[in-house]
Amino acid sequence: MELRQLKYFIAVAEELNFTRAAERCHIAQPPLSQQIKKLEEELGVLLFHRTNRIVTLTEEGKSFLTVARESLRNLEEGVKTVRSIARGETGRLRVGYLNSAIQTRFPEALTAFRKQHPGITLEMKENESRNQKEALRAGSLDVGLCHHNASDARTLNSRIFLVDTYYLAVHETHPLAVRKSVGWRDLDNELFIMFSRENYPNAYERTLTRFRTLDIRPKIIQDANTHQAKLSLIAAGMGMGFIPERMKQVRPACVTFLPFDWDGNEQHSSIKIAWKKGEISSPLRYFLTIIADFCDTSAKPLNECWNFTREQAVPCLPEKSNPVELPDFLRPGE
Numbered sequence: 001m002e003l004r005q006l007k008y009f010i011a012v013a014e015e016l017n018f019t020r021a022a023e024r025c026h027i028a029q030p031p032l033s034q035q036i037k038k039l040e041e042e043l044g045v046l047l048f049h050r051t052n053r054i055v056t057l058t059e060e061g062k063s064f065l066t067v068a069r070e071s072l073r074n075l076e077e078g079v080k081t082v083r084s085i086a087r088g089e090t091g092r093l094r095v096g097y098l099n100s101a102i103q104t105r106f107p108e109a110l111t112a113f114r115k116q117h118p119g120i121t122l123e124m125k126e127n128e129s130r131n132q133k134e135a136l137r138a139g140s141l142d143v144g145l146c147h148h149n150a151s152d153a154r155t156l157n158s159r160i161f162l163v164d165t166y167y168l169a170v171h172e173t174h175p176l177a178v179r180k181s182v183g184w185r186d187l188d189n190e191l192f193i194m195f196s197r198e199n200y201p202n203a204y205e206r207t208l209t210r211f212r213t214l215d216i217r218p219k220i221i222q223d224a225n226t227h228q229a230k231l232s233l234i235a236a237g238m239g240m241g242f243i244p245e246r247m248k249q250v251r252p253a254c255v256t257f258l259p260f261d262w263d264g265n266e267q268h269s270s271i272k273i274a275w276k277k278g279e280i281s282s283p284l285r286y287f288l289t290i291i292a293d294f295c296d297t298s299a300k301p302l303n304e305c306w307n308f309t310r311e312q313a314v315p316c317l318p319e320k321s322n323p324v325e326l327p328d329f330l331r332p333g334e
Helices: 003-015 018-024 029-043 059-086 099-103 106-116 129-138 150-154 201-214 227-235 245-250 282-294 297-302
Strands: 048-050 055-057 091-097 120-126 143-146 156-171 191-195 219-224 241-244 255-258 268-276
Touching: 003 018, 003 029, 003 059, 018 029, 055 059, 059 282, 091 129, 091 282, 099 106, 099 227, 099 245, 106 120, 106 282, 129 143, 129 156, 129 268, 143 282, 150 156, 156 227, 156 245, 156 282, 191 201, 191 227, 191 241, 219 227, 227 241, 227 245, 227 255, 241 245, 268 282
Parallel strands: 091 120, 091 143, 191 219
Antiparallel strands: 048 055, 143 268, 156 241, 156 255, 156 268
16 A cells, blocks of 8 residues: 555545546646545545546545545644754753763753753753763663763764863862872872772773882772762861762862872773764754864864864755764764
């Protein structure tokens, strides 16, 4: 059964005249009659009573007319919905984010996206990086704001959203709190709160490697899953630890941030926008395009940030266009 057969059938059923139905469908009468005949053969019923001058619907034809009209309406609605999604007018986007994202420009990016695409529903899901990446791979999340490692590149695309400098955070009563800056040697024999190995594997390994290389032996009392958790432990006087600069906004009053002399091995806290490799939905395309305006420009020297301007944004689709192709500037690098 073909779509055109349904259209031809509805035209004949409403006109009750094959000639007028053919004119309405912009087709010659013989081909139209052939398609109606073919439709009847496929259904195994007569849809019309035909005499020399009169055409009427059979009972089966009346019943099928209701079905045919409903089918066409559903199809038309489906086409409108798909085109609306492709134009960024409707749709759904499941967005994962870290709790610390509120200290970045991420909220601004969300506001800009909602303003330009109010018909797209954003489902926000706060979670740790590891859980976000698992959800991205499983398809239960469309895009995530998380920490991304080299090993993730096999299954996930990513671009840097923010690069932040680490400071050493100490309790205000600690002797180091009055210093203008500190270095690696100042950590020797101090109570130290490490990065979570699970959530920050790169930072964890780099820090341990530096300790071994310099023969520095801080007293690592525990690790922390989040920067907020680490700040809480530092505020409780349980130790010191590296915290990204953005967390200054929410640090407890009793915590002091000290510039750290990395001795040529500076560490950064980078947050990336990540999404699953493969096909990209239209809502995600528009999201990636808009959020690029909010990427940290300091990430560019790392050669991992988006490199395009707002003028290159994905345009809205005309009424009968094909789905928009992913622009070159959003294609992941080799």
